[in-house]
Amino acid sequence: MSGIEDVALRAGVSKATVSRALSGRGYVSTVTRNRVETAANELGYVVSSNASSLVTGRTNxxxxxxxxxxxxxxxxxxxxxxxxxxxxxxxxxxxxxxxxxxxxxxxxxxxxxxxxxxxxxxxxxxxxxxxxxxxxxxxxxxxxxxxxxxxxxxxxIDDIAAARLATEHLIALGHTNIMHVGGDSAELMDFHVHSKRLQGFRDALGAAGLPFSDESYMATHFDIPGGYAVAKQILGDPRRRPTAIFAAADEVAIGVILAARELGISVPDDLSVIGIDNHPLAELFGLTSIAQNxxxxxxxxxxxxxxxxxxxxxxxxxxxxxVPAQLVMRSSTSAPRAGAQR
Amino acid sequence: MSGIEDVALRAGVSKATVSRALSGRGYVSTVTRNRVETAANELGYVVSSNASSLVTGRTNxxxxxxxxxxxxxxxxxxxxxxxxxxxxxxxxxxxxxxxxxxxxxxxxxxxxxxxxxxxxxxxxxxxxxxxxxxxxxxxxxxxxxxxxxxxxxxxxIDDIAAARLATEHLIALGHTNIMHVGGDSAELMDFHVHSKRLQGFRDALGAAGLPFSDESYMATHFDIPGGYAVAKQILGDPRRRPTAIFAAADEVAIGVILAARELGISVPDDLSVIGIDNHPLAELFGLTSIAQNxxxxxxxxxxxxxxxxxxxxxxxxxxxxxVPAQLVMRSSTSAPRAGAQR
DNA sequence: TCCTCGTCTGCAACCGCTTCCAGAATCGTA
DNA sequence: TACGATTCTGGAAGCGGTTGCAGACGAGGA
Incomplete structure (x- = not known):
């Protein structure tokens, strides 16, 4: 482990010049710089970031x-x-x-x-x-x-806007019976996310004149098993079943799709599903999503x-x-089956 | 930003003593240590790890x-x-x-x-x-x-042993027509993994007197879409369809299960699937797996x-x-359906 | 020709801490 | 009481760089 002194000796200059040559600060003639650089290379010298940090106050x-x-x-x-x-x-x-x-x-x-x-x-x-x-x-x-x-x-992303966008997509397709599956506020994510996405959902419903009630929303873990578990509940009772579900995250949405498949509910014919994220798995599941990066x-x-x-x-x-977020359309959303509405 | 000097002054001792008191190295009387500590607290002093590293040579x-x-x-x-x-x-x-x-x-x-x-x-x-x-x-x-x-x-984990364990599990259940879906060696994982798991698979087949051919093995990306894609190929042709698939990773195995479901192939009745990892999603898919941590x-x-x-x-x-790896049995593996063998 | 200015370099003073060394104080014991 | 061992403390020398300052030098302008 050679120090700056060794380089200085070998290049026939002072420590100060070595420092300047290597860091590119201050005046150093080209010929000197080259001498220093070759000397440093030959010795395998590399500056001690500690020593350097100590004086500059920068740690990088x-x-x-x-x-x-x-x-x-x-x-x-x-x-x-x-x-x-x-x-x-x-x-x-x-x-x-x-x-x-x-x-x-x-x-x-x-x-x-x-x-x-x-x-x-x-x-x-x-x-x-x-x-x-x-x-x-x-x-x-x-x-x-x-x-x-x-x-x-x-x-x-603008969580409210993203949720509104997702919901509006479902509404535009003709859905009137839409549920939202959001995050559990005990989860370890910025809690604003959950309430904001719920907010966007409500906003969109309101703007379309659709009702929002306690039954329009369920919370769960923000992952595939979370979506699966809650969808099993929601979809279990055919009379209460919505025609569309807006999941607050793609992982949740995928869980919903898996549950639907198990229950023999066709996506999107019987149930449209949309998420947020554009997760790498969204493609595999044909999941329509609001993309973020x-x-x-x-x-x-x-x-x-x-x-x-x-x-x-x-x-x-x-x-x-x-930051922007856009709708990525795939095959998990479509117009509700005729007569499927309550 | 107060330095060690400030603490020394306030505690009425030398820098050396402060250093010893705070780092716990060397002799310091209890009373002095306390004085130093309160002084340090009052000043909100915290050692500069740079300066310290510079002399100790340790960066932590x-x-x-x-x-x-x-x-x-x-x-x-x-x-x-x-x-x-x-x-x-x-x-x-x-x-x-x-x-x-x-x-x-x-x-x-x-x-x-x-x-x-x-x-x-x-x-x-x-x-x-x-x-x-x-x-x-x-x-x-x-x-x-x-x-x-x-x-x-x-x-x-012992990749060969884990793969052998997985394969032996399938063999013990009565399977004789088993395929392995492994990693693509172009993938960004330690390439040993792929060849070793293949090796363990071959070993187990050999030990049971089962044949291994080019058709016993396919490579794919080490993720869910990878498993899905290759399973679509493998399971597409009913005449060549194995009764069991050993996937080199749970994510691949889950892709296989998803493909099987789509093709109307029942897991485990028509197809047993086993993976390696005990991935958090394994439970949701009832995936039998070799657990590692x-x-x-x-x-x-x-x-x-x-x-x-x-x-x-x-x-x-x-x-x-x-490190050890054990079999975790779930519902994705069972004895092959009677008469299902070629 | 003289002066100024920009370029180039070395000296030396740090940056903030750790630790070696030596000296003082305390203690136990002969 | 004397003395070695142990505990405690401060002075000072670094750790390995960076940078302010000043001196040297060549070039261009007056």
Whole structure:
């Protein structure tokens, strides 16, 4: 492990010049730069990011706080963030923030604080006021996916609009008896999501003059088994069965489709199903969906914090940005069978 | 941002004593320690891990190199690794090593080298000899999940045994016409996996005196659509249809089940299906499987590197360790229908 | 010709902590 | 009482870089 001194010796220059040559800061003549570079290569020299960080105050790390890893939406975000960070020369430090309060407070009180990250990306964080305060108190660039979160710039699809879009699609097809299967608010996702998608659903129903009641909505886990379980209940009673179901996520929708198949209910002839996400499995199930792109949201969040880091003085508006989401039509939705309405 | 000097002043001691008091190394009287601690708390002091790393040479980071994030097996590993690392006071630096050669070499030549991690966990790495050399050259503790990998300790289930176990289960039920759907070797997984699971399949067939031919095996993508697509082919021709399919992964197996359902083939009456993983969705599909626990494998890998880091002189044997995998019986396998054999 | 300015380089002072070393204080025991 | 061992503390030297400052040099302008 050779140090900068060794390179300096070998190149016949001072440490300062080596530093300047290698980092590209300050004046260095071309010939000197080349000498330094070859010397560094020959020695296999690589700067100690610790030493460098110590004086510059920059770690070139970005912390990512995320509540779940093993789920399409979250995994995609991580992939997008990771790629974008590496492209810009930053490393990704991953913190899986579960509801486990012990590990949770440890992240806030211990890990994030030790001056190890330059910026933070918080993904669909259900955050307590205290936690928000500690985050802000770090004085570091932050961006959130999900939200809105007071005081920090966030981005996500417009959940209300997406839900409205999905519902309107069903209404436009002629459905009047539509149910919504949404997220359980105890789930570990930004709780706004669930209420907003429900809100969009209600808005669309209202705008079309369709009734909304307690029976129009059921909550479940945000995954395939969750959708399956609740659909088994909903579809079990033929007299109460809707002609269409809007699921708050594709995974839930797929569970619904599986349940319908098991019950001999044809999709879309007897039941139209629509979800949100455009999950990779949507194609296989012919699932009509509202597409969003979590990987891209990750990249955008990276842009937000990196730009803040690299253009001094610039601060993004602490505002919630809506990214677009479009309808992707497939075969799980169609006009209701004639006479199928109650 | 107060430094150690401020704490020293406030506590009326020297920097050296503050350092000792806070790190718990060396002699410090109880009363002094308390004074230092309250001073530190009052100032909200927290050590700069950079400065500390610079002198100790320890970063308290562990790098994780992983080819895929958004898949159950890999996501689970990350979860397990993350939890185990945080428990031990280490941070997780994530490197998603795709086949993209540019990003790939960047990880090897740039990121891993900058003295930013104390150890490395490599997950199912298809690694070139050059890359292996650079990894070893870092001189840092490494552990791998998957493998074996020359020169580094690795761990995984015994793929041959797991495949044999799965196949033997089918044979014990009375099946004689069994097909294997395995991974595409172009896939981004440790290629050993595919060939080993095929090997275990062949071994079991051979041991039972059953024939193996080109028609006994098909390769596909290691996911649900992959299993679905290939099963559509396999099951499309009733005369060639096996009575049982051993899929190399549960996701593939689920794709097979979905295809079978669509073709009106009853599982398990007309077709038994078994997979490997015990994926969370296995339950929903009643899928019999060989269970493995990737999160736990992640924890074990962490143990391997951390122990190496913390007990000086200790080096784990550069050996491949097999972790257990057991049969989980569900409803997707049964004896073949009488007379169903060719 | 002289001066100014931009380019290039080295010296040395840090960045914030850890740790070696030496000296002081306390303690146990001969 | 004396003395070695043990506990406790501070001074100071780094860890490996970056950067402000100043000096040297060549070129262009007055």
């Amino acid at each position: 790390n970005v912390g990512v706080i995320i509540p779940v890893i093993n789920q399409w939406f979250f995994g995609s975000i991580i992939e997008g963030v990771e790629r974008a960070l590496l492209d810009r020369g930053y490393d990704l430090m991953l913190y899986n923030l579960t509801k486990n309060t012990e590990a949770r407070s440890r992240v806030f009180e211990y890990f994030l604080v030790r001056k190890r990250v330059d910026a933070i990306i918080a993904v669909t964080l259900e955050i307590s006021p205290d936690e928000a305060t500690s985050l802000l108190a770090l004085g570091k660039p932050i961006a959130g996916i999900g939200g809105p979160l007071a005081g920090i710039p966030t981005l996500s 979590p990987a891209k949201q990750g990249e955008q969040a990276v842009d937000l914090v990196i730009r803040q880091l690299e253009t001094s003085g610039w601060t993004p508006p602490s505002i919630h940005t809506m | 980071n562990v790098g994780v190199i992983i080819p895929v994030i958004n898949q159950w097996f890999f996501g689970s590993i990350i979860e397990g690794v993350e939890r185990a690392l945080l428990d031990r006071g280490y941070d997780l630096m994530l490197y998603n090593l795709t086949k993209n050669t540019e990003a790939r070499s960047r990880v090897f030549e740039y990121f891993l080298v900058r003295k930013r991690v104390d150890a490395i966990i490599a997950v199912t790495l298809e690694i070139s000899p050059d890359e292996a050399t650079s990894l070893l050259a870092l001189g840092k503790p490494i552990a791998g999940i998957g493998g074996p990998l020359a020169g580094i300790p690795t761990l995984s 990737p999160a736990k494998q992640g924890e074990q890998a962490v143990d391997l590197v951390i122990r190496q880091l913390e007990t000086s002189g200790w080096t784990p044997p550069s050996i491949h360790t097999m």
